Amino acid sequence: MNEKRKEKTEQPDDLRIGVFICDCGSNIAGHLDCSAVTEYAASLPGVVFAKENLYTCSEAGITEIQKAISEHELNRVVVASCSPRTHQPLFQSSCAEAGMNPYLFEMVNIRDQCSWVHMQEHAEATEKAKELVRMGVAKAAFLEPQKDIEASLLSRVLVIGGGVAGLSAAEALADMALEVILVEKEPKAGGLLNQINQLVPEGVKAAEYVERIIESVNSKSNVTVHLGTEVKAIAGYIGNYEITLQRGEGEAIQEKVGCIVVATGAVPLEPAGLYGYDGERVITQMQLEEQLLNGQFKAQRVVMIQCAGARVPGREYCSRICCMIAVKNAALIKDQDPEAQVHILYRDIQMYGTEKERMLWDARGKGVRFDVYDPEKPPEVKDGQVLFEQPIVGTKRQIPCDLVVLSTPLVAREGASALSQLLRIPMDQNGFFLEAHAKLRPLDFATDGVFLCGSARYPATVAEARSQGLGVASRVATVLFKDKLVTSALVAEIDPETCVGCLGCLDMCPYGAIEFVPEKGICEVNTILCKGCGCCAATCPSQSATLKGFKPKQLLSQIRAI
Amino acid sequence: MGDCHYLYGNVATEKRVRFLKKLLAFSGIEEERLRCKWVSSAEASEFVEEMQDFTETLRALGPSPLKQAGAQRAA
Amino acid sequence: MTQNVKKKVKELLESGKIKGFLGLCQKNGHIGPHLFCDPDDLESMVLGDEERPGDSRYPLNKLLIHIARSYPDETFGVLVRGCDERGLKTLYTWNQLNPDKVIPVGVACPQELADACECLRPYPEEFVEGERAEERSSASVTKISGLDVKDRFTSWMKEFARCIKCYGCRDICPMCFCNECSLEAEELIHTGELPPEIPIFHLVRAVHMAGRCIDCGLCNEVCPADIPLRTLYKKVADIIDEEFNYRPGYSEGKSPLNILGSAAEE
Structure with missing residues (x-):
């Protein structure tokens, strides 16, 4: 018992900690007494060297750290400066260069978390900085050396979906000399563009546009296109996926890839039961596109109703592209026949971007009529007329028409949830795939090695789908252009001696990184999939699951140093 | 909620906090001593307000009963 | 019989x-x-x-x-x-x-x-012996909940102070299936003290009972110091039920604390 207590309070033997206090010019030193903090750090248990630097991250500062490591045989380094988010990698690699294991480095933030927030309180800030340093030193004492995790990478990519996004991704990936496997469910690549008339603002024919990309993709020797094929099974993880493809009733195809791109697109909503939709006198924009494409379009008086089945309870999102499509087609009708009457009933017009705004102005100039309707009182289609109420003046209007065109949103594919389970990737409440971060990582999934582009993510225009496809290729390249996959060693581990296989950790792992091994009756961590979030460690009732670098002993020694 | 860097970390935390507050209350430790609030890195003023408010709450509650019990036991 | x-x-x-x-x-x-x-x-x-x-x-x-x-x-x-x-x-x-x-x-x-x-269901779904007795609610929990917060604290501290740390509550608990126990984790709980660090020792155990305790009361029966542990864990189960509409052994499926993402709510 006594020995246990001793172990708890005492630091490991032969501890040689070096502490570097950064002035950050005047960012830190201007608001607290760095010399006093340095002097204090030198007095802490285990600390054999303490130094104040003007800029620890400068070449001079780094040299000092490296010199101290060799001269004072430091086996722990603590830098008290700015944010680890920006500077930890630099300090860690510098320590590694000097021969110290980089995982024995600890960083304390006395700028963002101290000098900057206590600018008017010199004495108190100095005391707080001392406490923060004391905590860092306390944790550093219990740090353990770790080895980076390395794994092999296959320079092959699976692209799921042969629409404009998937094709663009495949094309760009192939141009980077990566081997690409493109899988398209339909017998023909091109996706929705096959049904579309022409693209704005350039006015090119959609079919020609997509055909060019298809030809380009087909011409590349390092792309294998599987048409009429679906992904049946996916196993493995970043760098080494094993996939099973199935073409119709044919034999399954096995492939191995390093990364996966999801470009499965979306489908236009079929507005069954809305505004008397019958596919003849009341049609969708998609059907109008086909009529315009085939030259079957004949109507003289057209009313378009925006947000048909969109932005309503149960489907609250805005599909973004329908306003543009309506304006495009309205203008096209007026171009064909300036005498035609085209009326667009809308709730809000979303013509984002300068080019699209210009389209709206042009359409108005061509005589397309725009009217607002109130979602509480949506238009009614009756006996060859559209009835609606102008919300501002409150007058009821009747527009006689030959054709009603419903602008329906793009909705997620039915197969999306199956793919989401196959790849363990999240979907939002509307069934679109959810990127890792809407702004910072829009083309990544939180799961490493899986990427996302096009309307599978959110309704996208052709130009957007194309640029996302190109973008996703660069994201894949950042992974596959390395010799091997190197990930942080700060991942979870499960003690096989104490684990009883209760699956608590497995259920709580957001990354599917934990597996139950029935033969052993215990859970094990896949260190490549693990992101080091620590949910398993927090859930495990027996502390069998712990997170390296954040073990109870390390964290609690830090907390108890307060 | 749901914006956690680690996907569901904050959801798990929120569940535990909900449980813990009630357990603390039943054990005779004011549940106001535990607080959980999501503040993003872009919401400095909210963080400051929250901390000041929490400090005030704790000040009004006085020293933790645990501390008092500890002192009694030590004496 | x-x-x-x-x-x-x-x-x-x-x-x-x-x-x-x-x-x-x-x-x-x-x-x-x-x-x-x-x-x-x-x-x-x-x-x-x-x-x-x-x-x-x-x-x-x-x-x-x-x-x-x-x-x-x-x-x-x-x-x-x-x-x-x-x-x-x-x-x-x-x-x-x-x-x-x-x-x-x-x-x-x-x-x-x-x-x-005070059993909420004193019979299994199927049984070959005995008769179905009436369910009882937890008067012991209601009694403590009715106290002022300070009195609740004093009362629990008095109960916990009698603990001789025999680990009987844990050792008999059918839900304590771990090989390694947090109650003996030196980082979490000071060791070598009697009574064990209170109320941390008992609250750590209470937290571990969340989503697990099925209210068999063996802990209470085995406790040589007569600490009303069952009342504490009954409350733990009540809280999980109130917050997440889940009661171990009564509800289907896993504990809400072991389900990724938000759990079913009331």
Whole structure:
């Protein structure tokens, strides 16, 4: 018992900690007494060297750290400066260069978390900085050396979906000399563009546009296109996926890839039961596109109703592209026949971007009529007329028409949830795939090695789908252009001696990184999939699951140093 | 909620906090001593307000009963 | 009172459906757990309601975990009261027992025991012995909840202060299936003190009971210091029920604290 207590309070033997206090010019030193903090750090248990630097991250500062490591045989380094988010990698690699294991480095933030927030309180800030340093030193004492995790990478990519996004991704990936496997469910690549008339603002024919990309993709020797094929099974993880493809009733195809791109697109909503939709006198924009494409379009008086089945309870999102499509087609009708009457009933017009705004102005100039309707009182289609109420003046209007065109949103594919389970990737409440971060990582999934582009993510225009496809290729390249996959060693581990296989950790792992091994009756961590979030460690009732670098002993020694 | 860097970390935390507050209350430790609030890195003023408010709450509650019990036991 | 159970167990053993039956036997005046393997040797079997109802209860499903680990391919029968059955269900969700390898044989608790336990369901879903007693609510919890916060603290501290840290509550608990226990983790709880660091020791255990405790009350019975642990864990179960509409052993599925993302709410 006594020995246990001793172990708890005492630091490991032969501890040689070096502490570097950064002035950050005047960012830190201007608001607290760095010399006093340095002097204090030198007095802490285990600390054999303490130094104040003007800029620890400068070449001079780094040299000092490296010199101290060799001269004072430091086996722990603590830098008290700015944010680890920006500077930890630099300090860690510098320590590694000097021969110290980089995982024995600890960083304390006395700028963002101290000098900057206590600018008017010199004495108190100095005391707080001392406490923060004391905590860092306390944790550093219990740090353990770790080895980076390395794994092999296959320079092959699976692209799921042969629409404009998937094709663009495949094309760009192939141009980077990566081997690409493109899988398209339909017998023909091109996706929705096959049904579309022409693209704005350039006015090119959609079919020609997509055909060019298809030809380009087909011409590349390092792309294998599987048409009429679906992904049946996916196993493995970043760098080494094993996939099973199935073409119709044919034999399954096995492939191995390093990364996966999801470009499965979306489908236009079929507005069954809305505004008397019958596919003849009341049609969708998609059907109008086909009529315009085939030259079957004949109507003289057209009313378009925006947000048909969109932005309503149960489907609250805005599909973004329908306003543009309506304006495009309205203008096209007026171009064909300036005498035609085209009326667009809308709730809000979303013509984002300068080019699209210009389209709206042009359409108005061509005589397309725009009217607002109130979602509480949506238009009614009756006996060859559209009835609606102008919300501002409150007058009821009747527009006689030959054709009603419903602008329906793009909705997620039915197969999306199956793919989401196959790849363990999240979907939002509307069934679109959810990127890792809407702004910072829009083309990544939180799961490493899986990427996302096009309307599978959110309704996208052709130009957007194309640029996302190109973008996703660069994201894949950042992974596959390395010799091997190197990930942080700060991942979870499960003690096989104490684990009883209760699956608590497995259920709580957001990354599917934990597996139950029935033969052993215990859970094990896949260190490549693990992101080091620590949910398993927090859930495990027996502390069998712990997170390296954040073990109870390390964290609690830090907390108890307060 | 749901914006956690680690996907569901904050959801798990929120569940535990909900449980813990009630357990603390039943054990005779004011549940106001535990607080959980999501503040993003872009919401400095909210963080400051929250901390000041929490400090005030704790000040009004006085020293933790645990501390008092500890002192009694030590004496 | 044991005839129906004996008959059922005999059938199960003779048909080969089970390898053995984990129940209670009386030997030399003492009652203890026993694995009956011979259909013709069930004489000594008892249910544990000898002098008073439920005076000889054992965590049979906890013992079953160990037996099942040694004989993973065999099926075993086990004697269950309402609480034991809840225990089994919960142990299934924690992957500690395989429902396909367990055949429970149920007995219903007498009213006197249901009253004493304040049991929300003093009978298993199916039982061959006894009669369905009336459910009781937790008056003990209501009583403590009614106290002022300061008095609650004082009262619990007084109770906890008697703890001699025998770990009896943990050792008998059918839901404590871990090899390594947080109550002995030196980082979490100061060791070498009596009473153990209060209230941390007991609150750590209470937290671990969240989503697990099936209210069998064995902890309370075994405690030599008479700490009303059952009341504490009853409240723990109430909280999880109030917050997440889940009560271990009563509800289906896993504990909300073990489900990724938001749990079902009230």
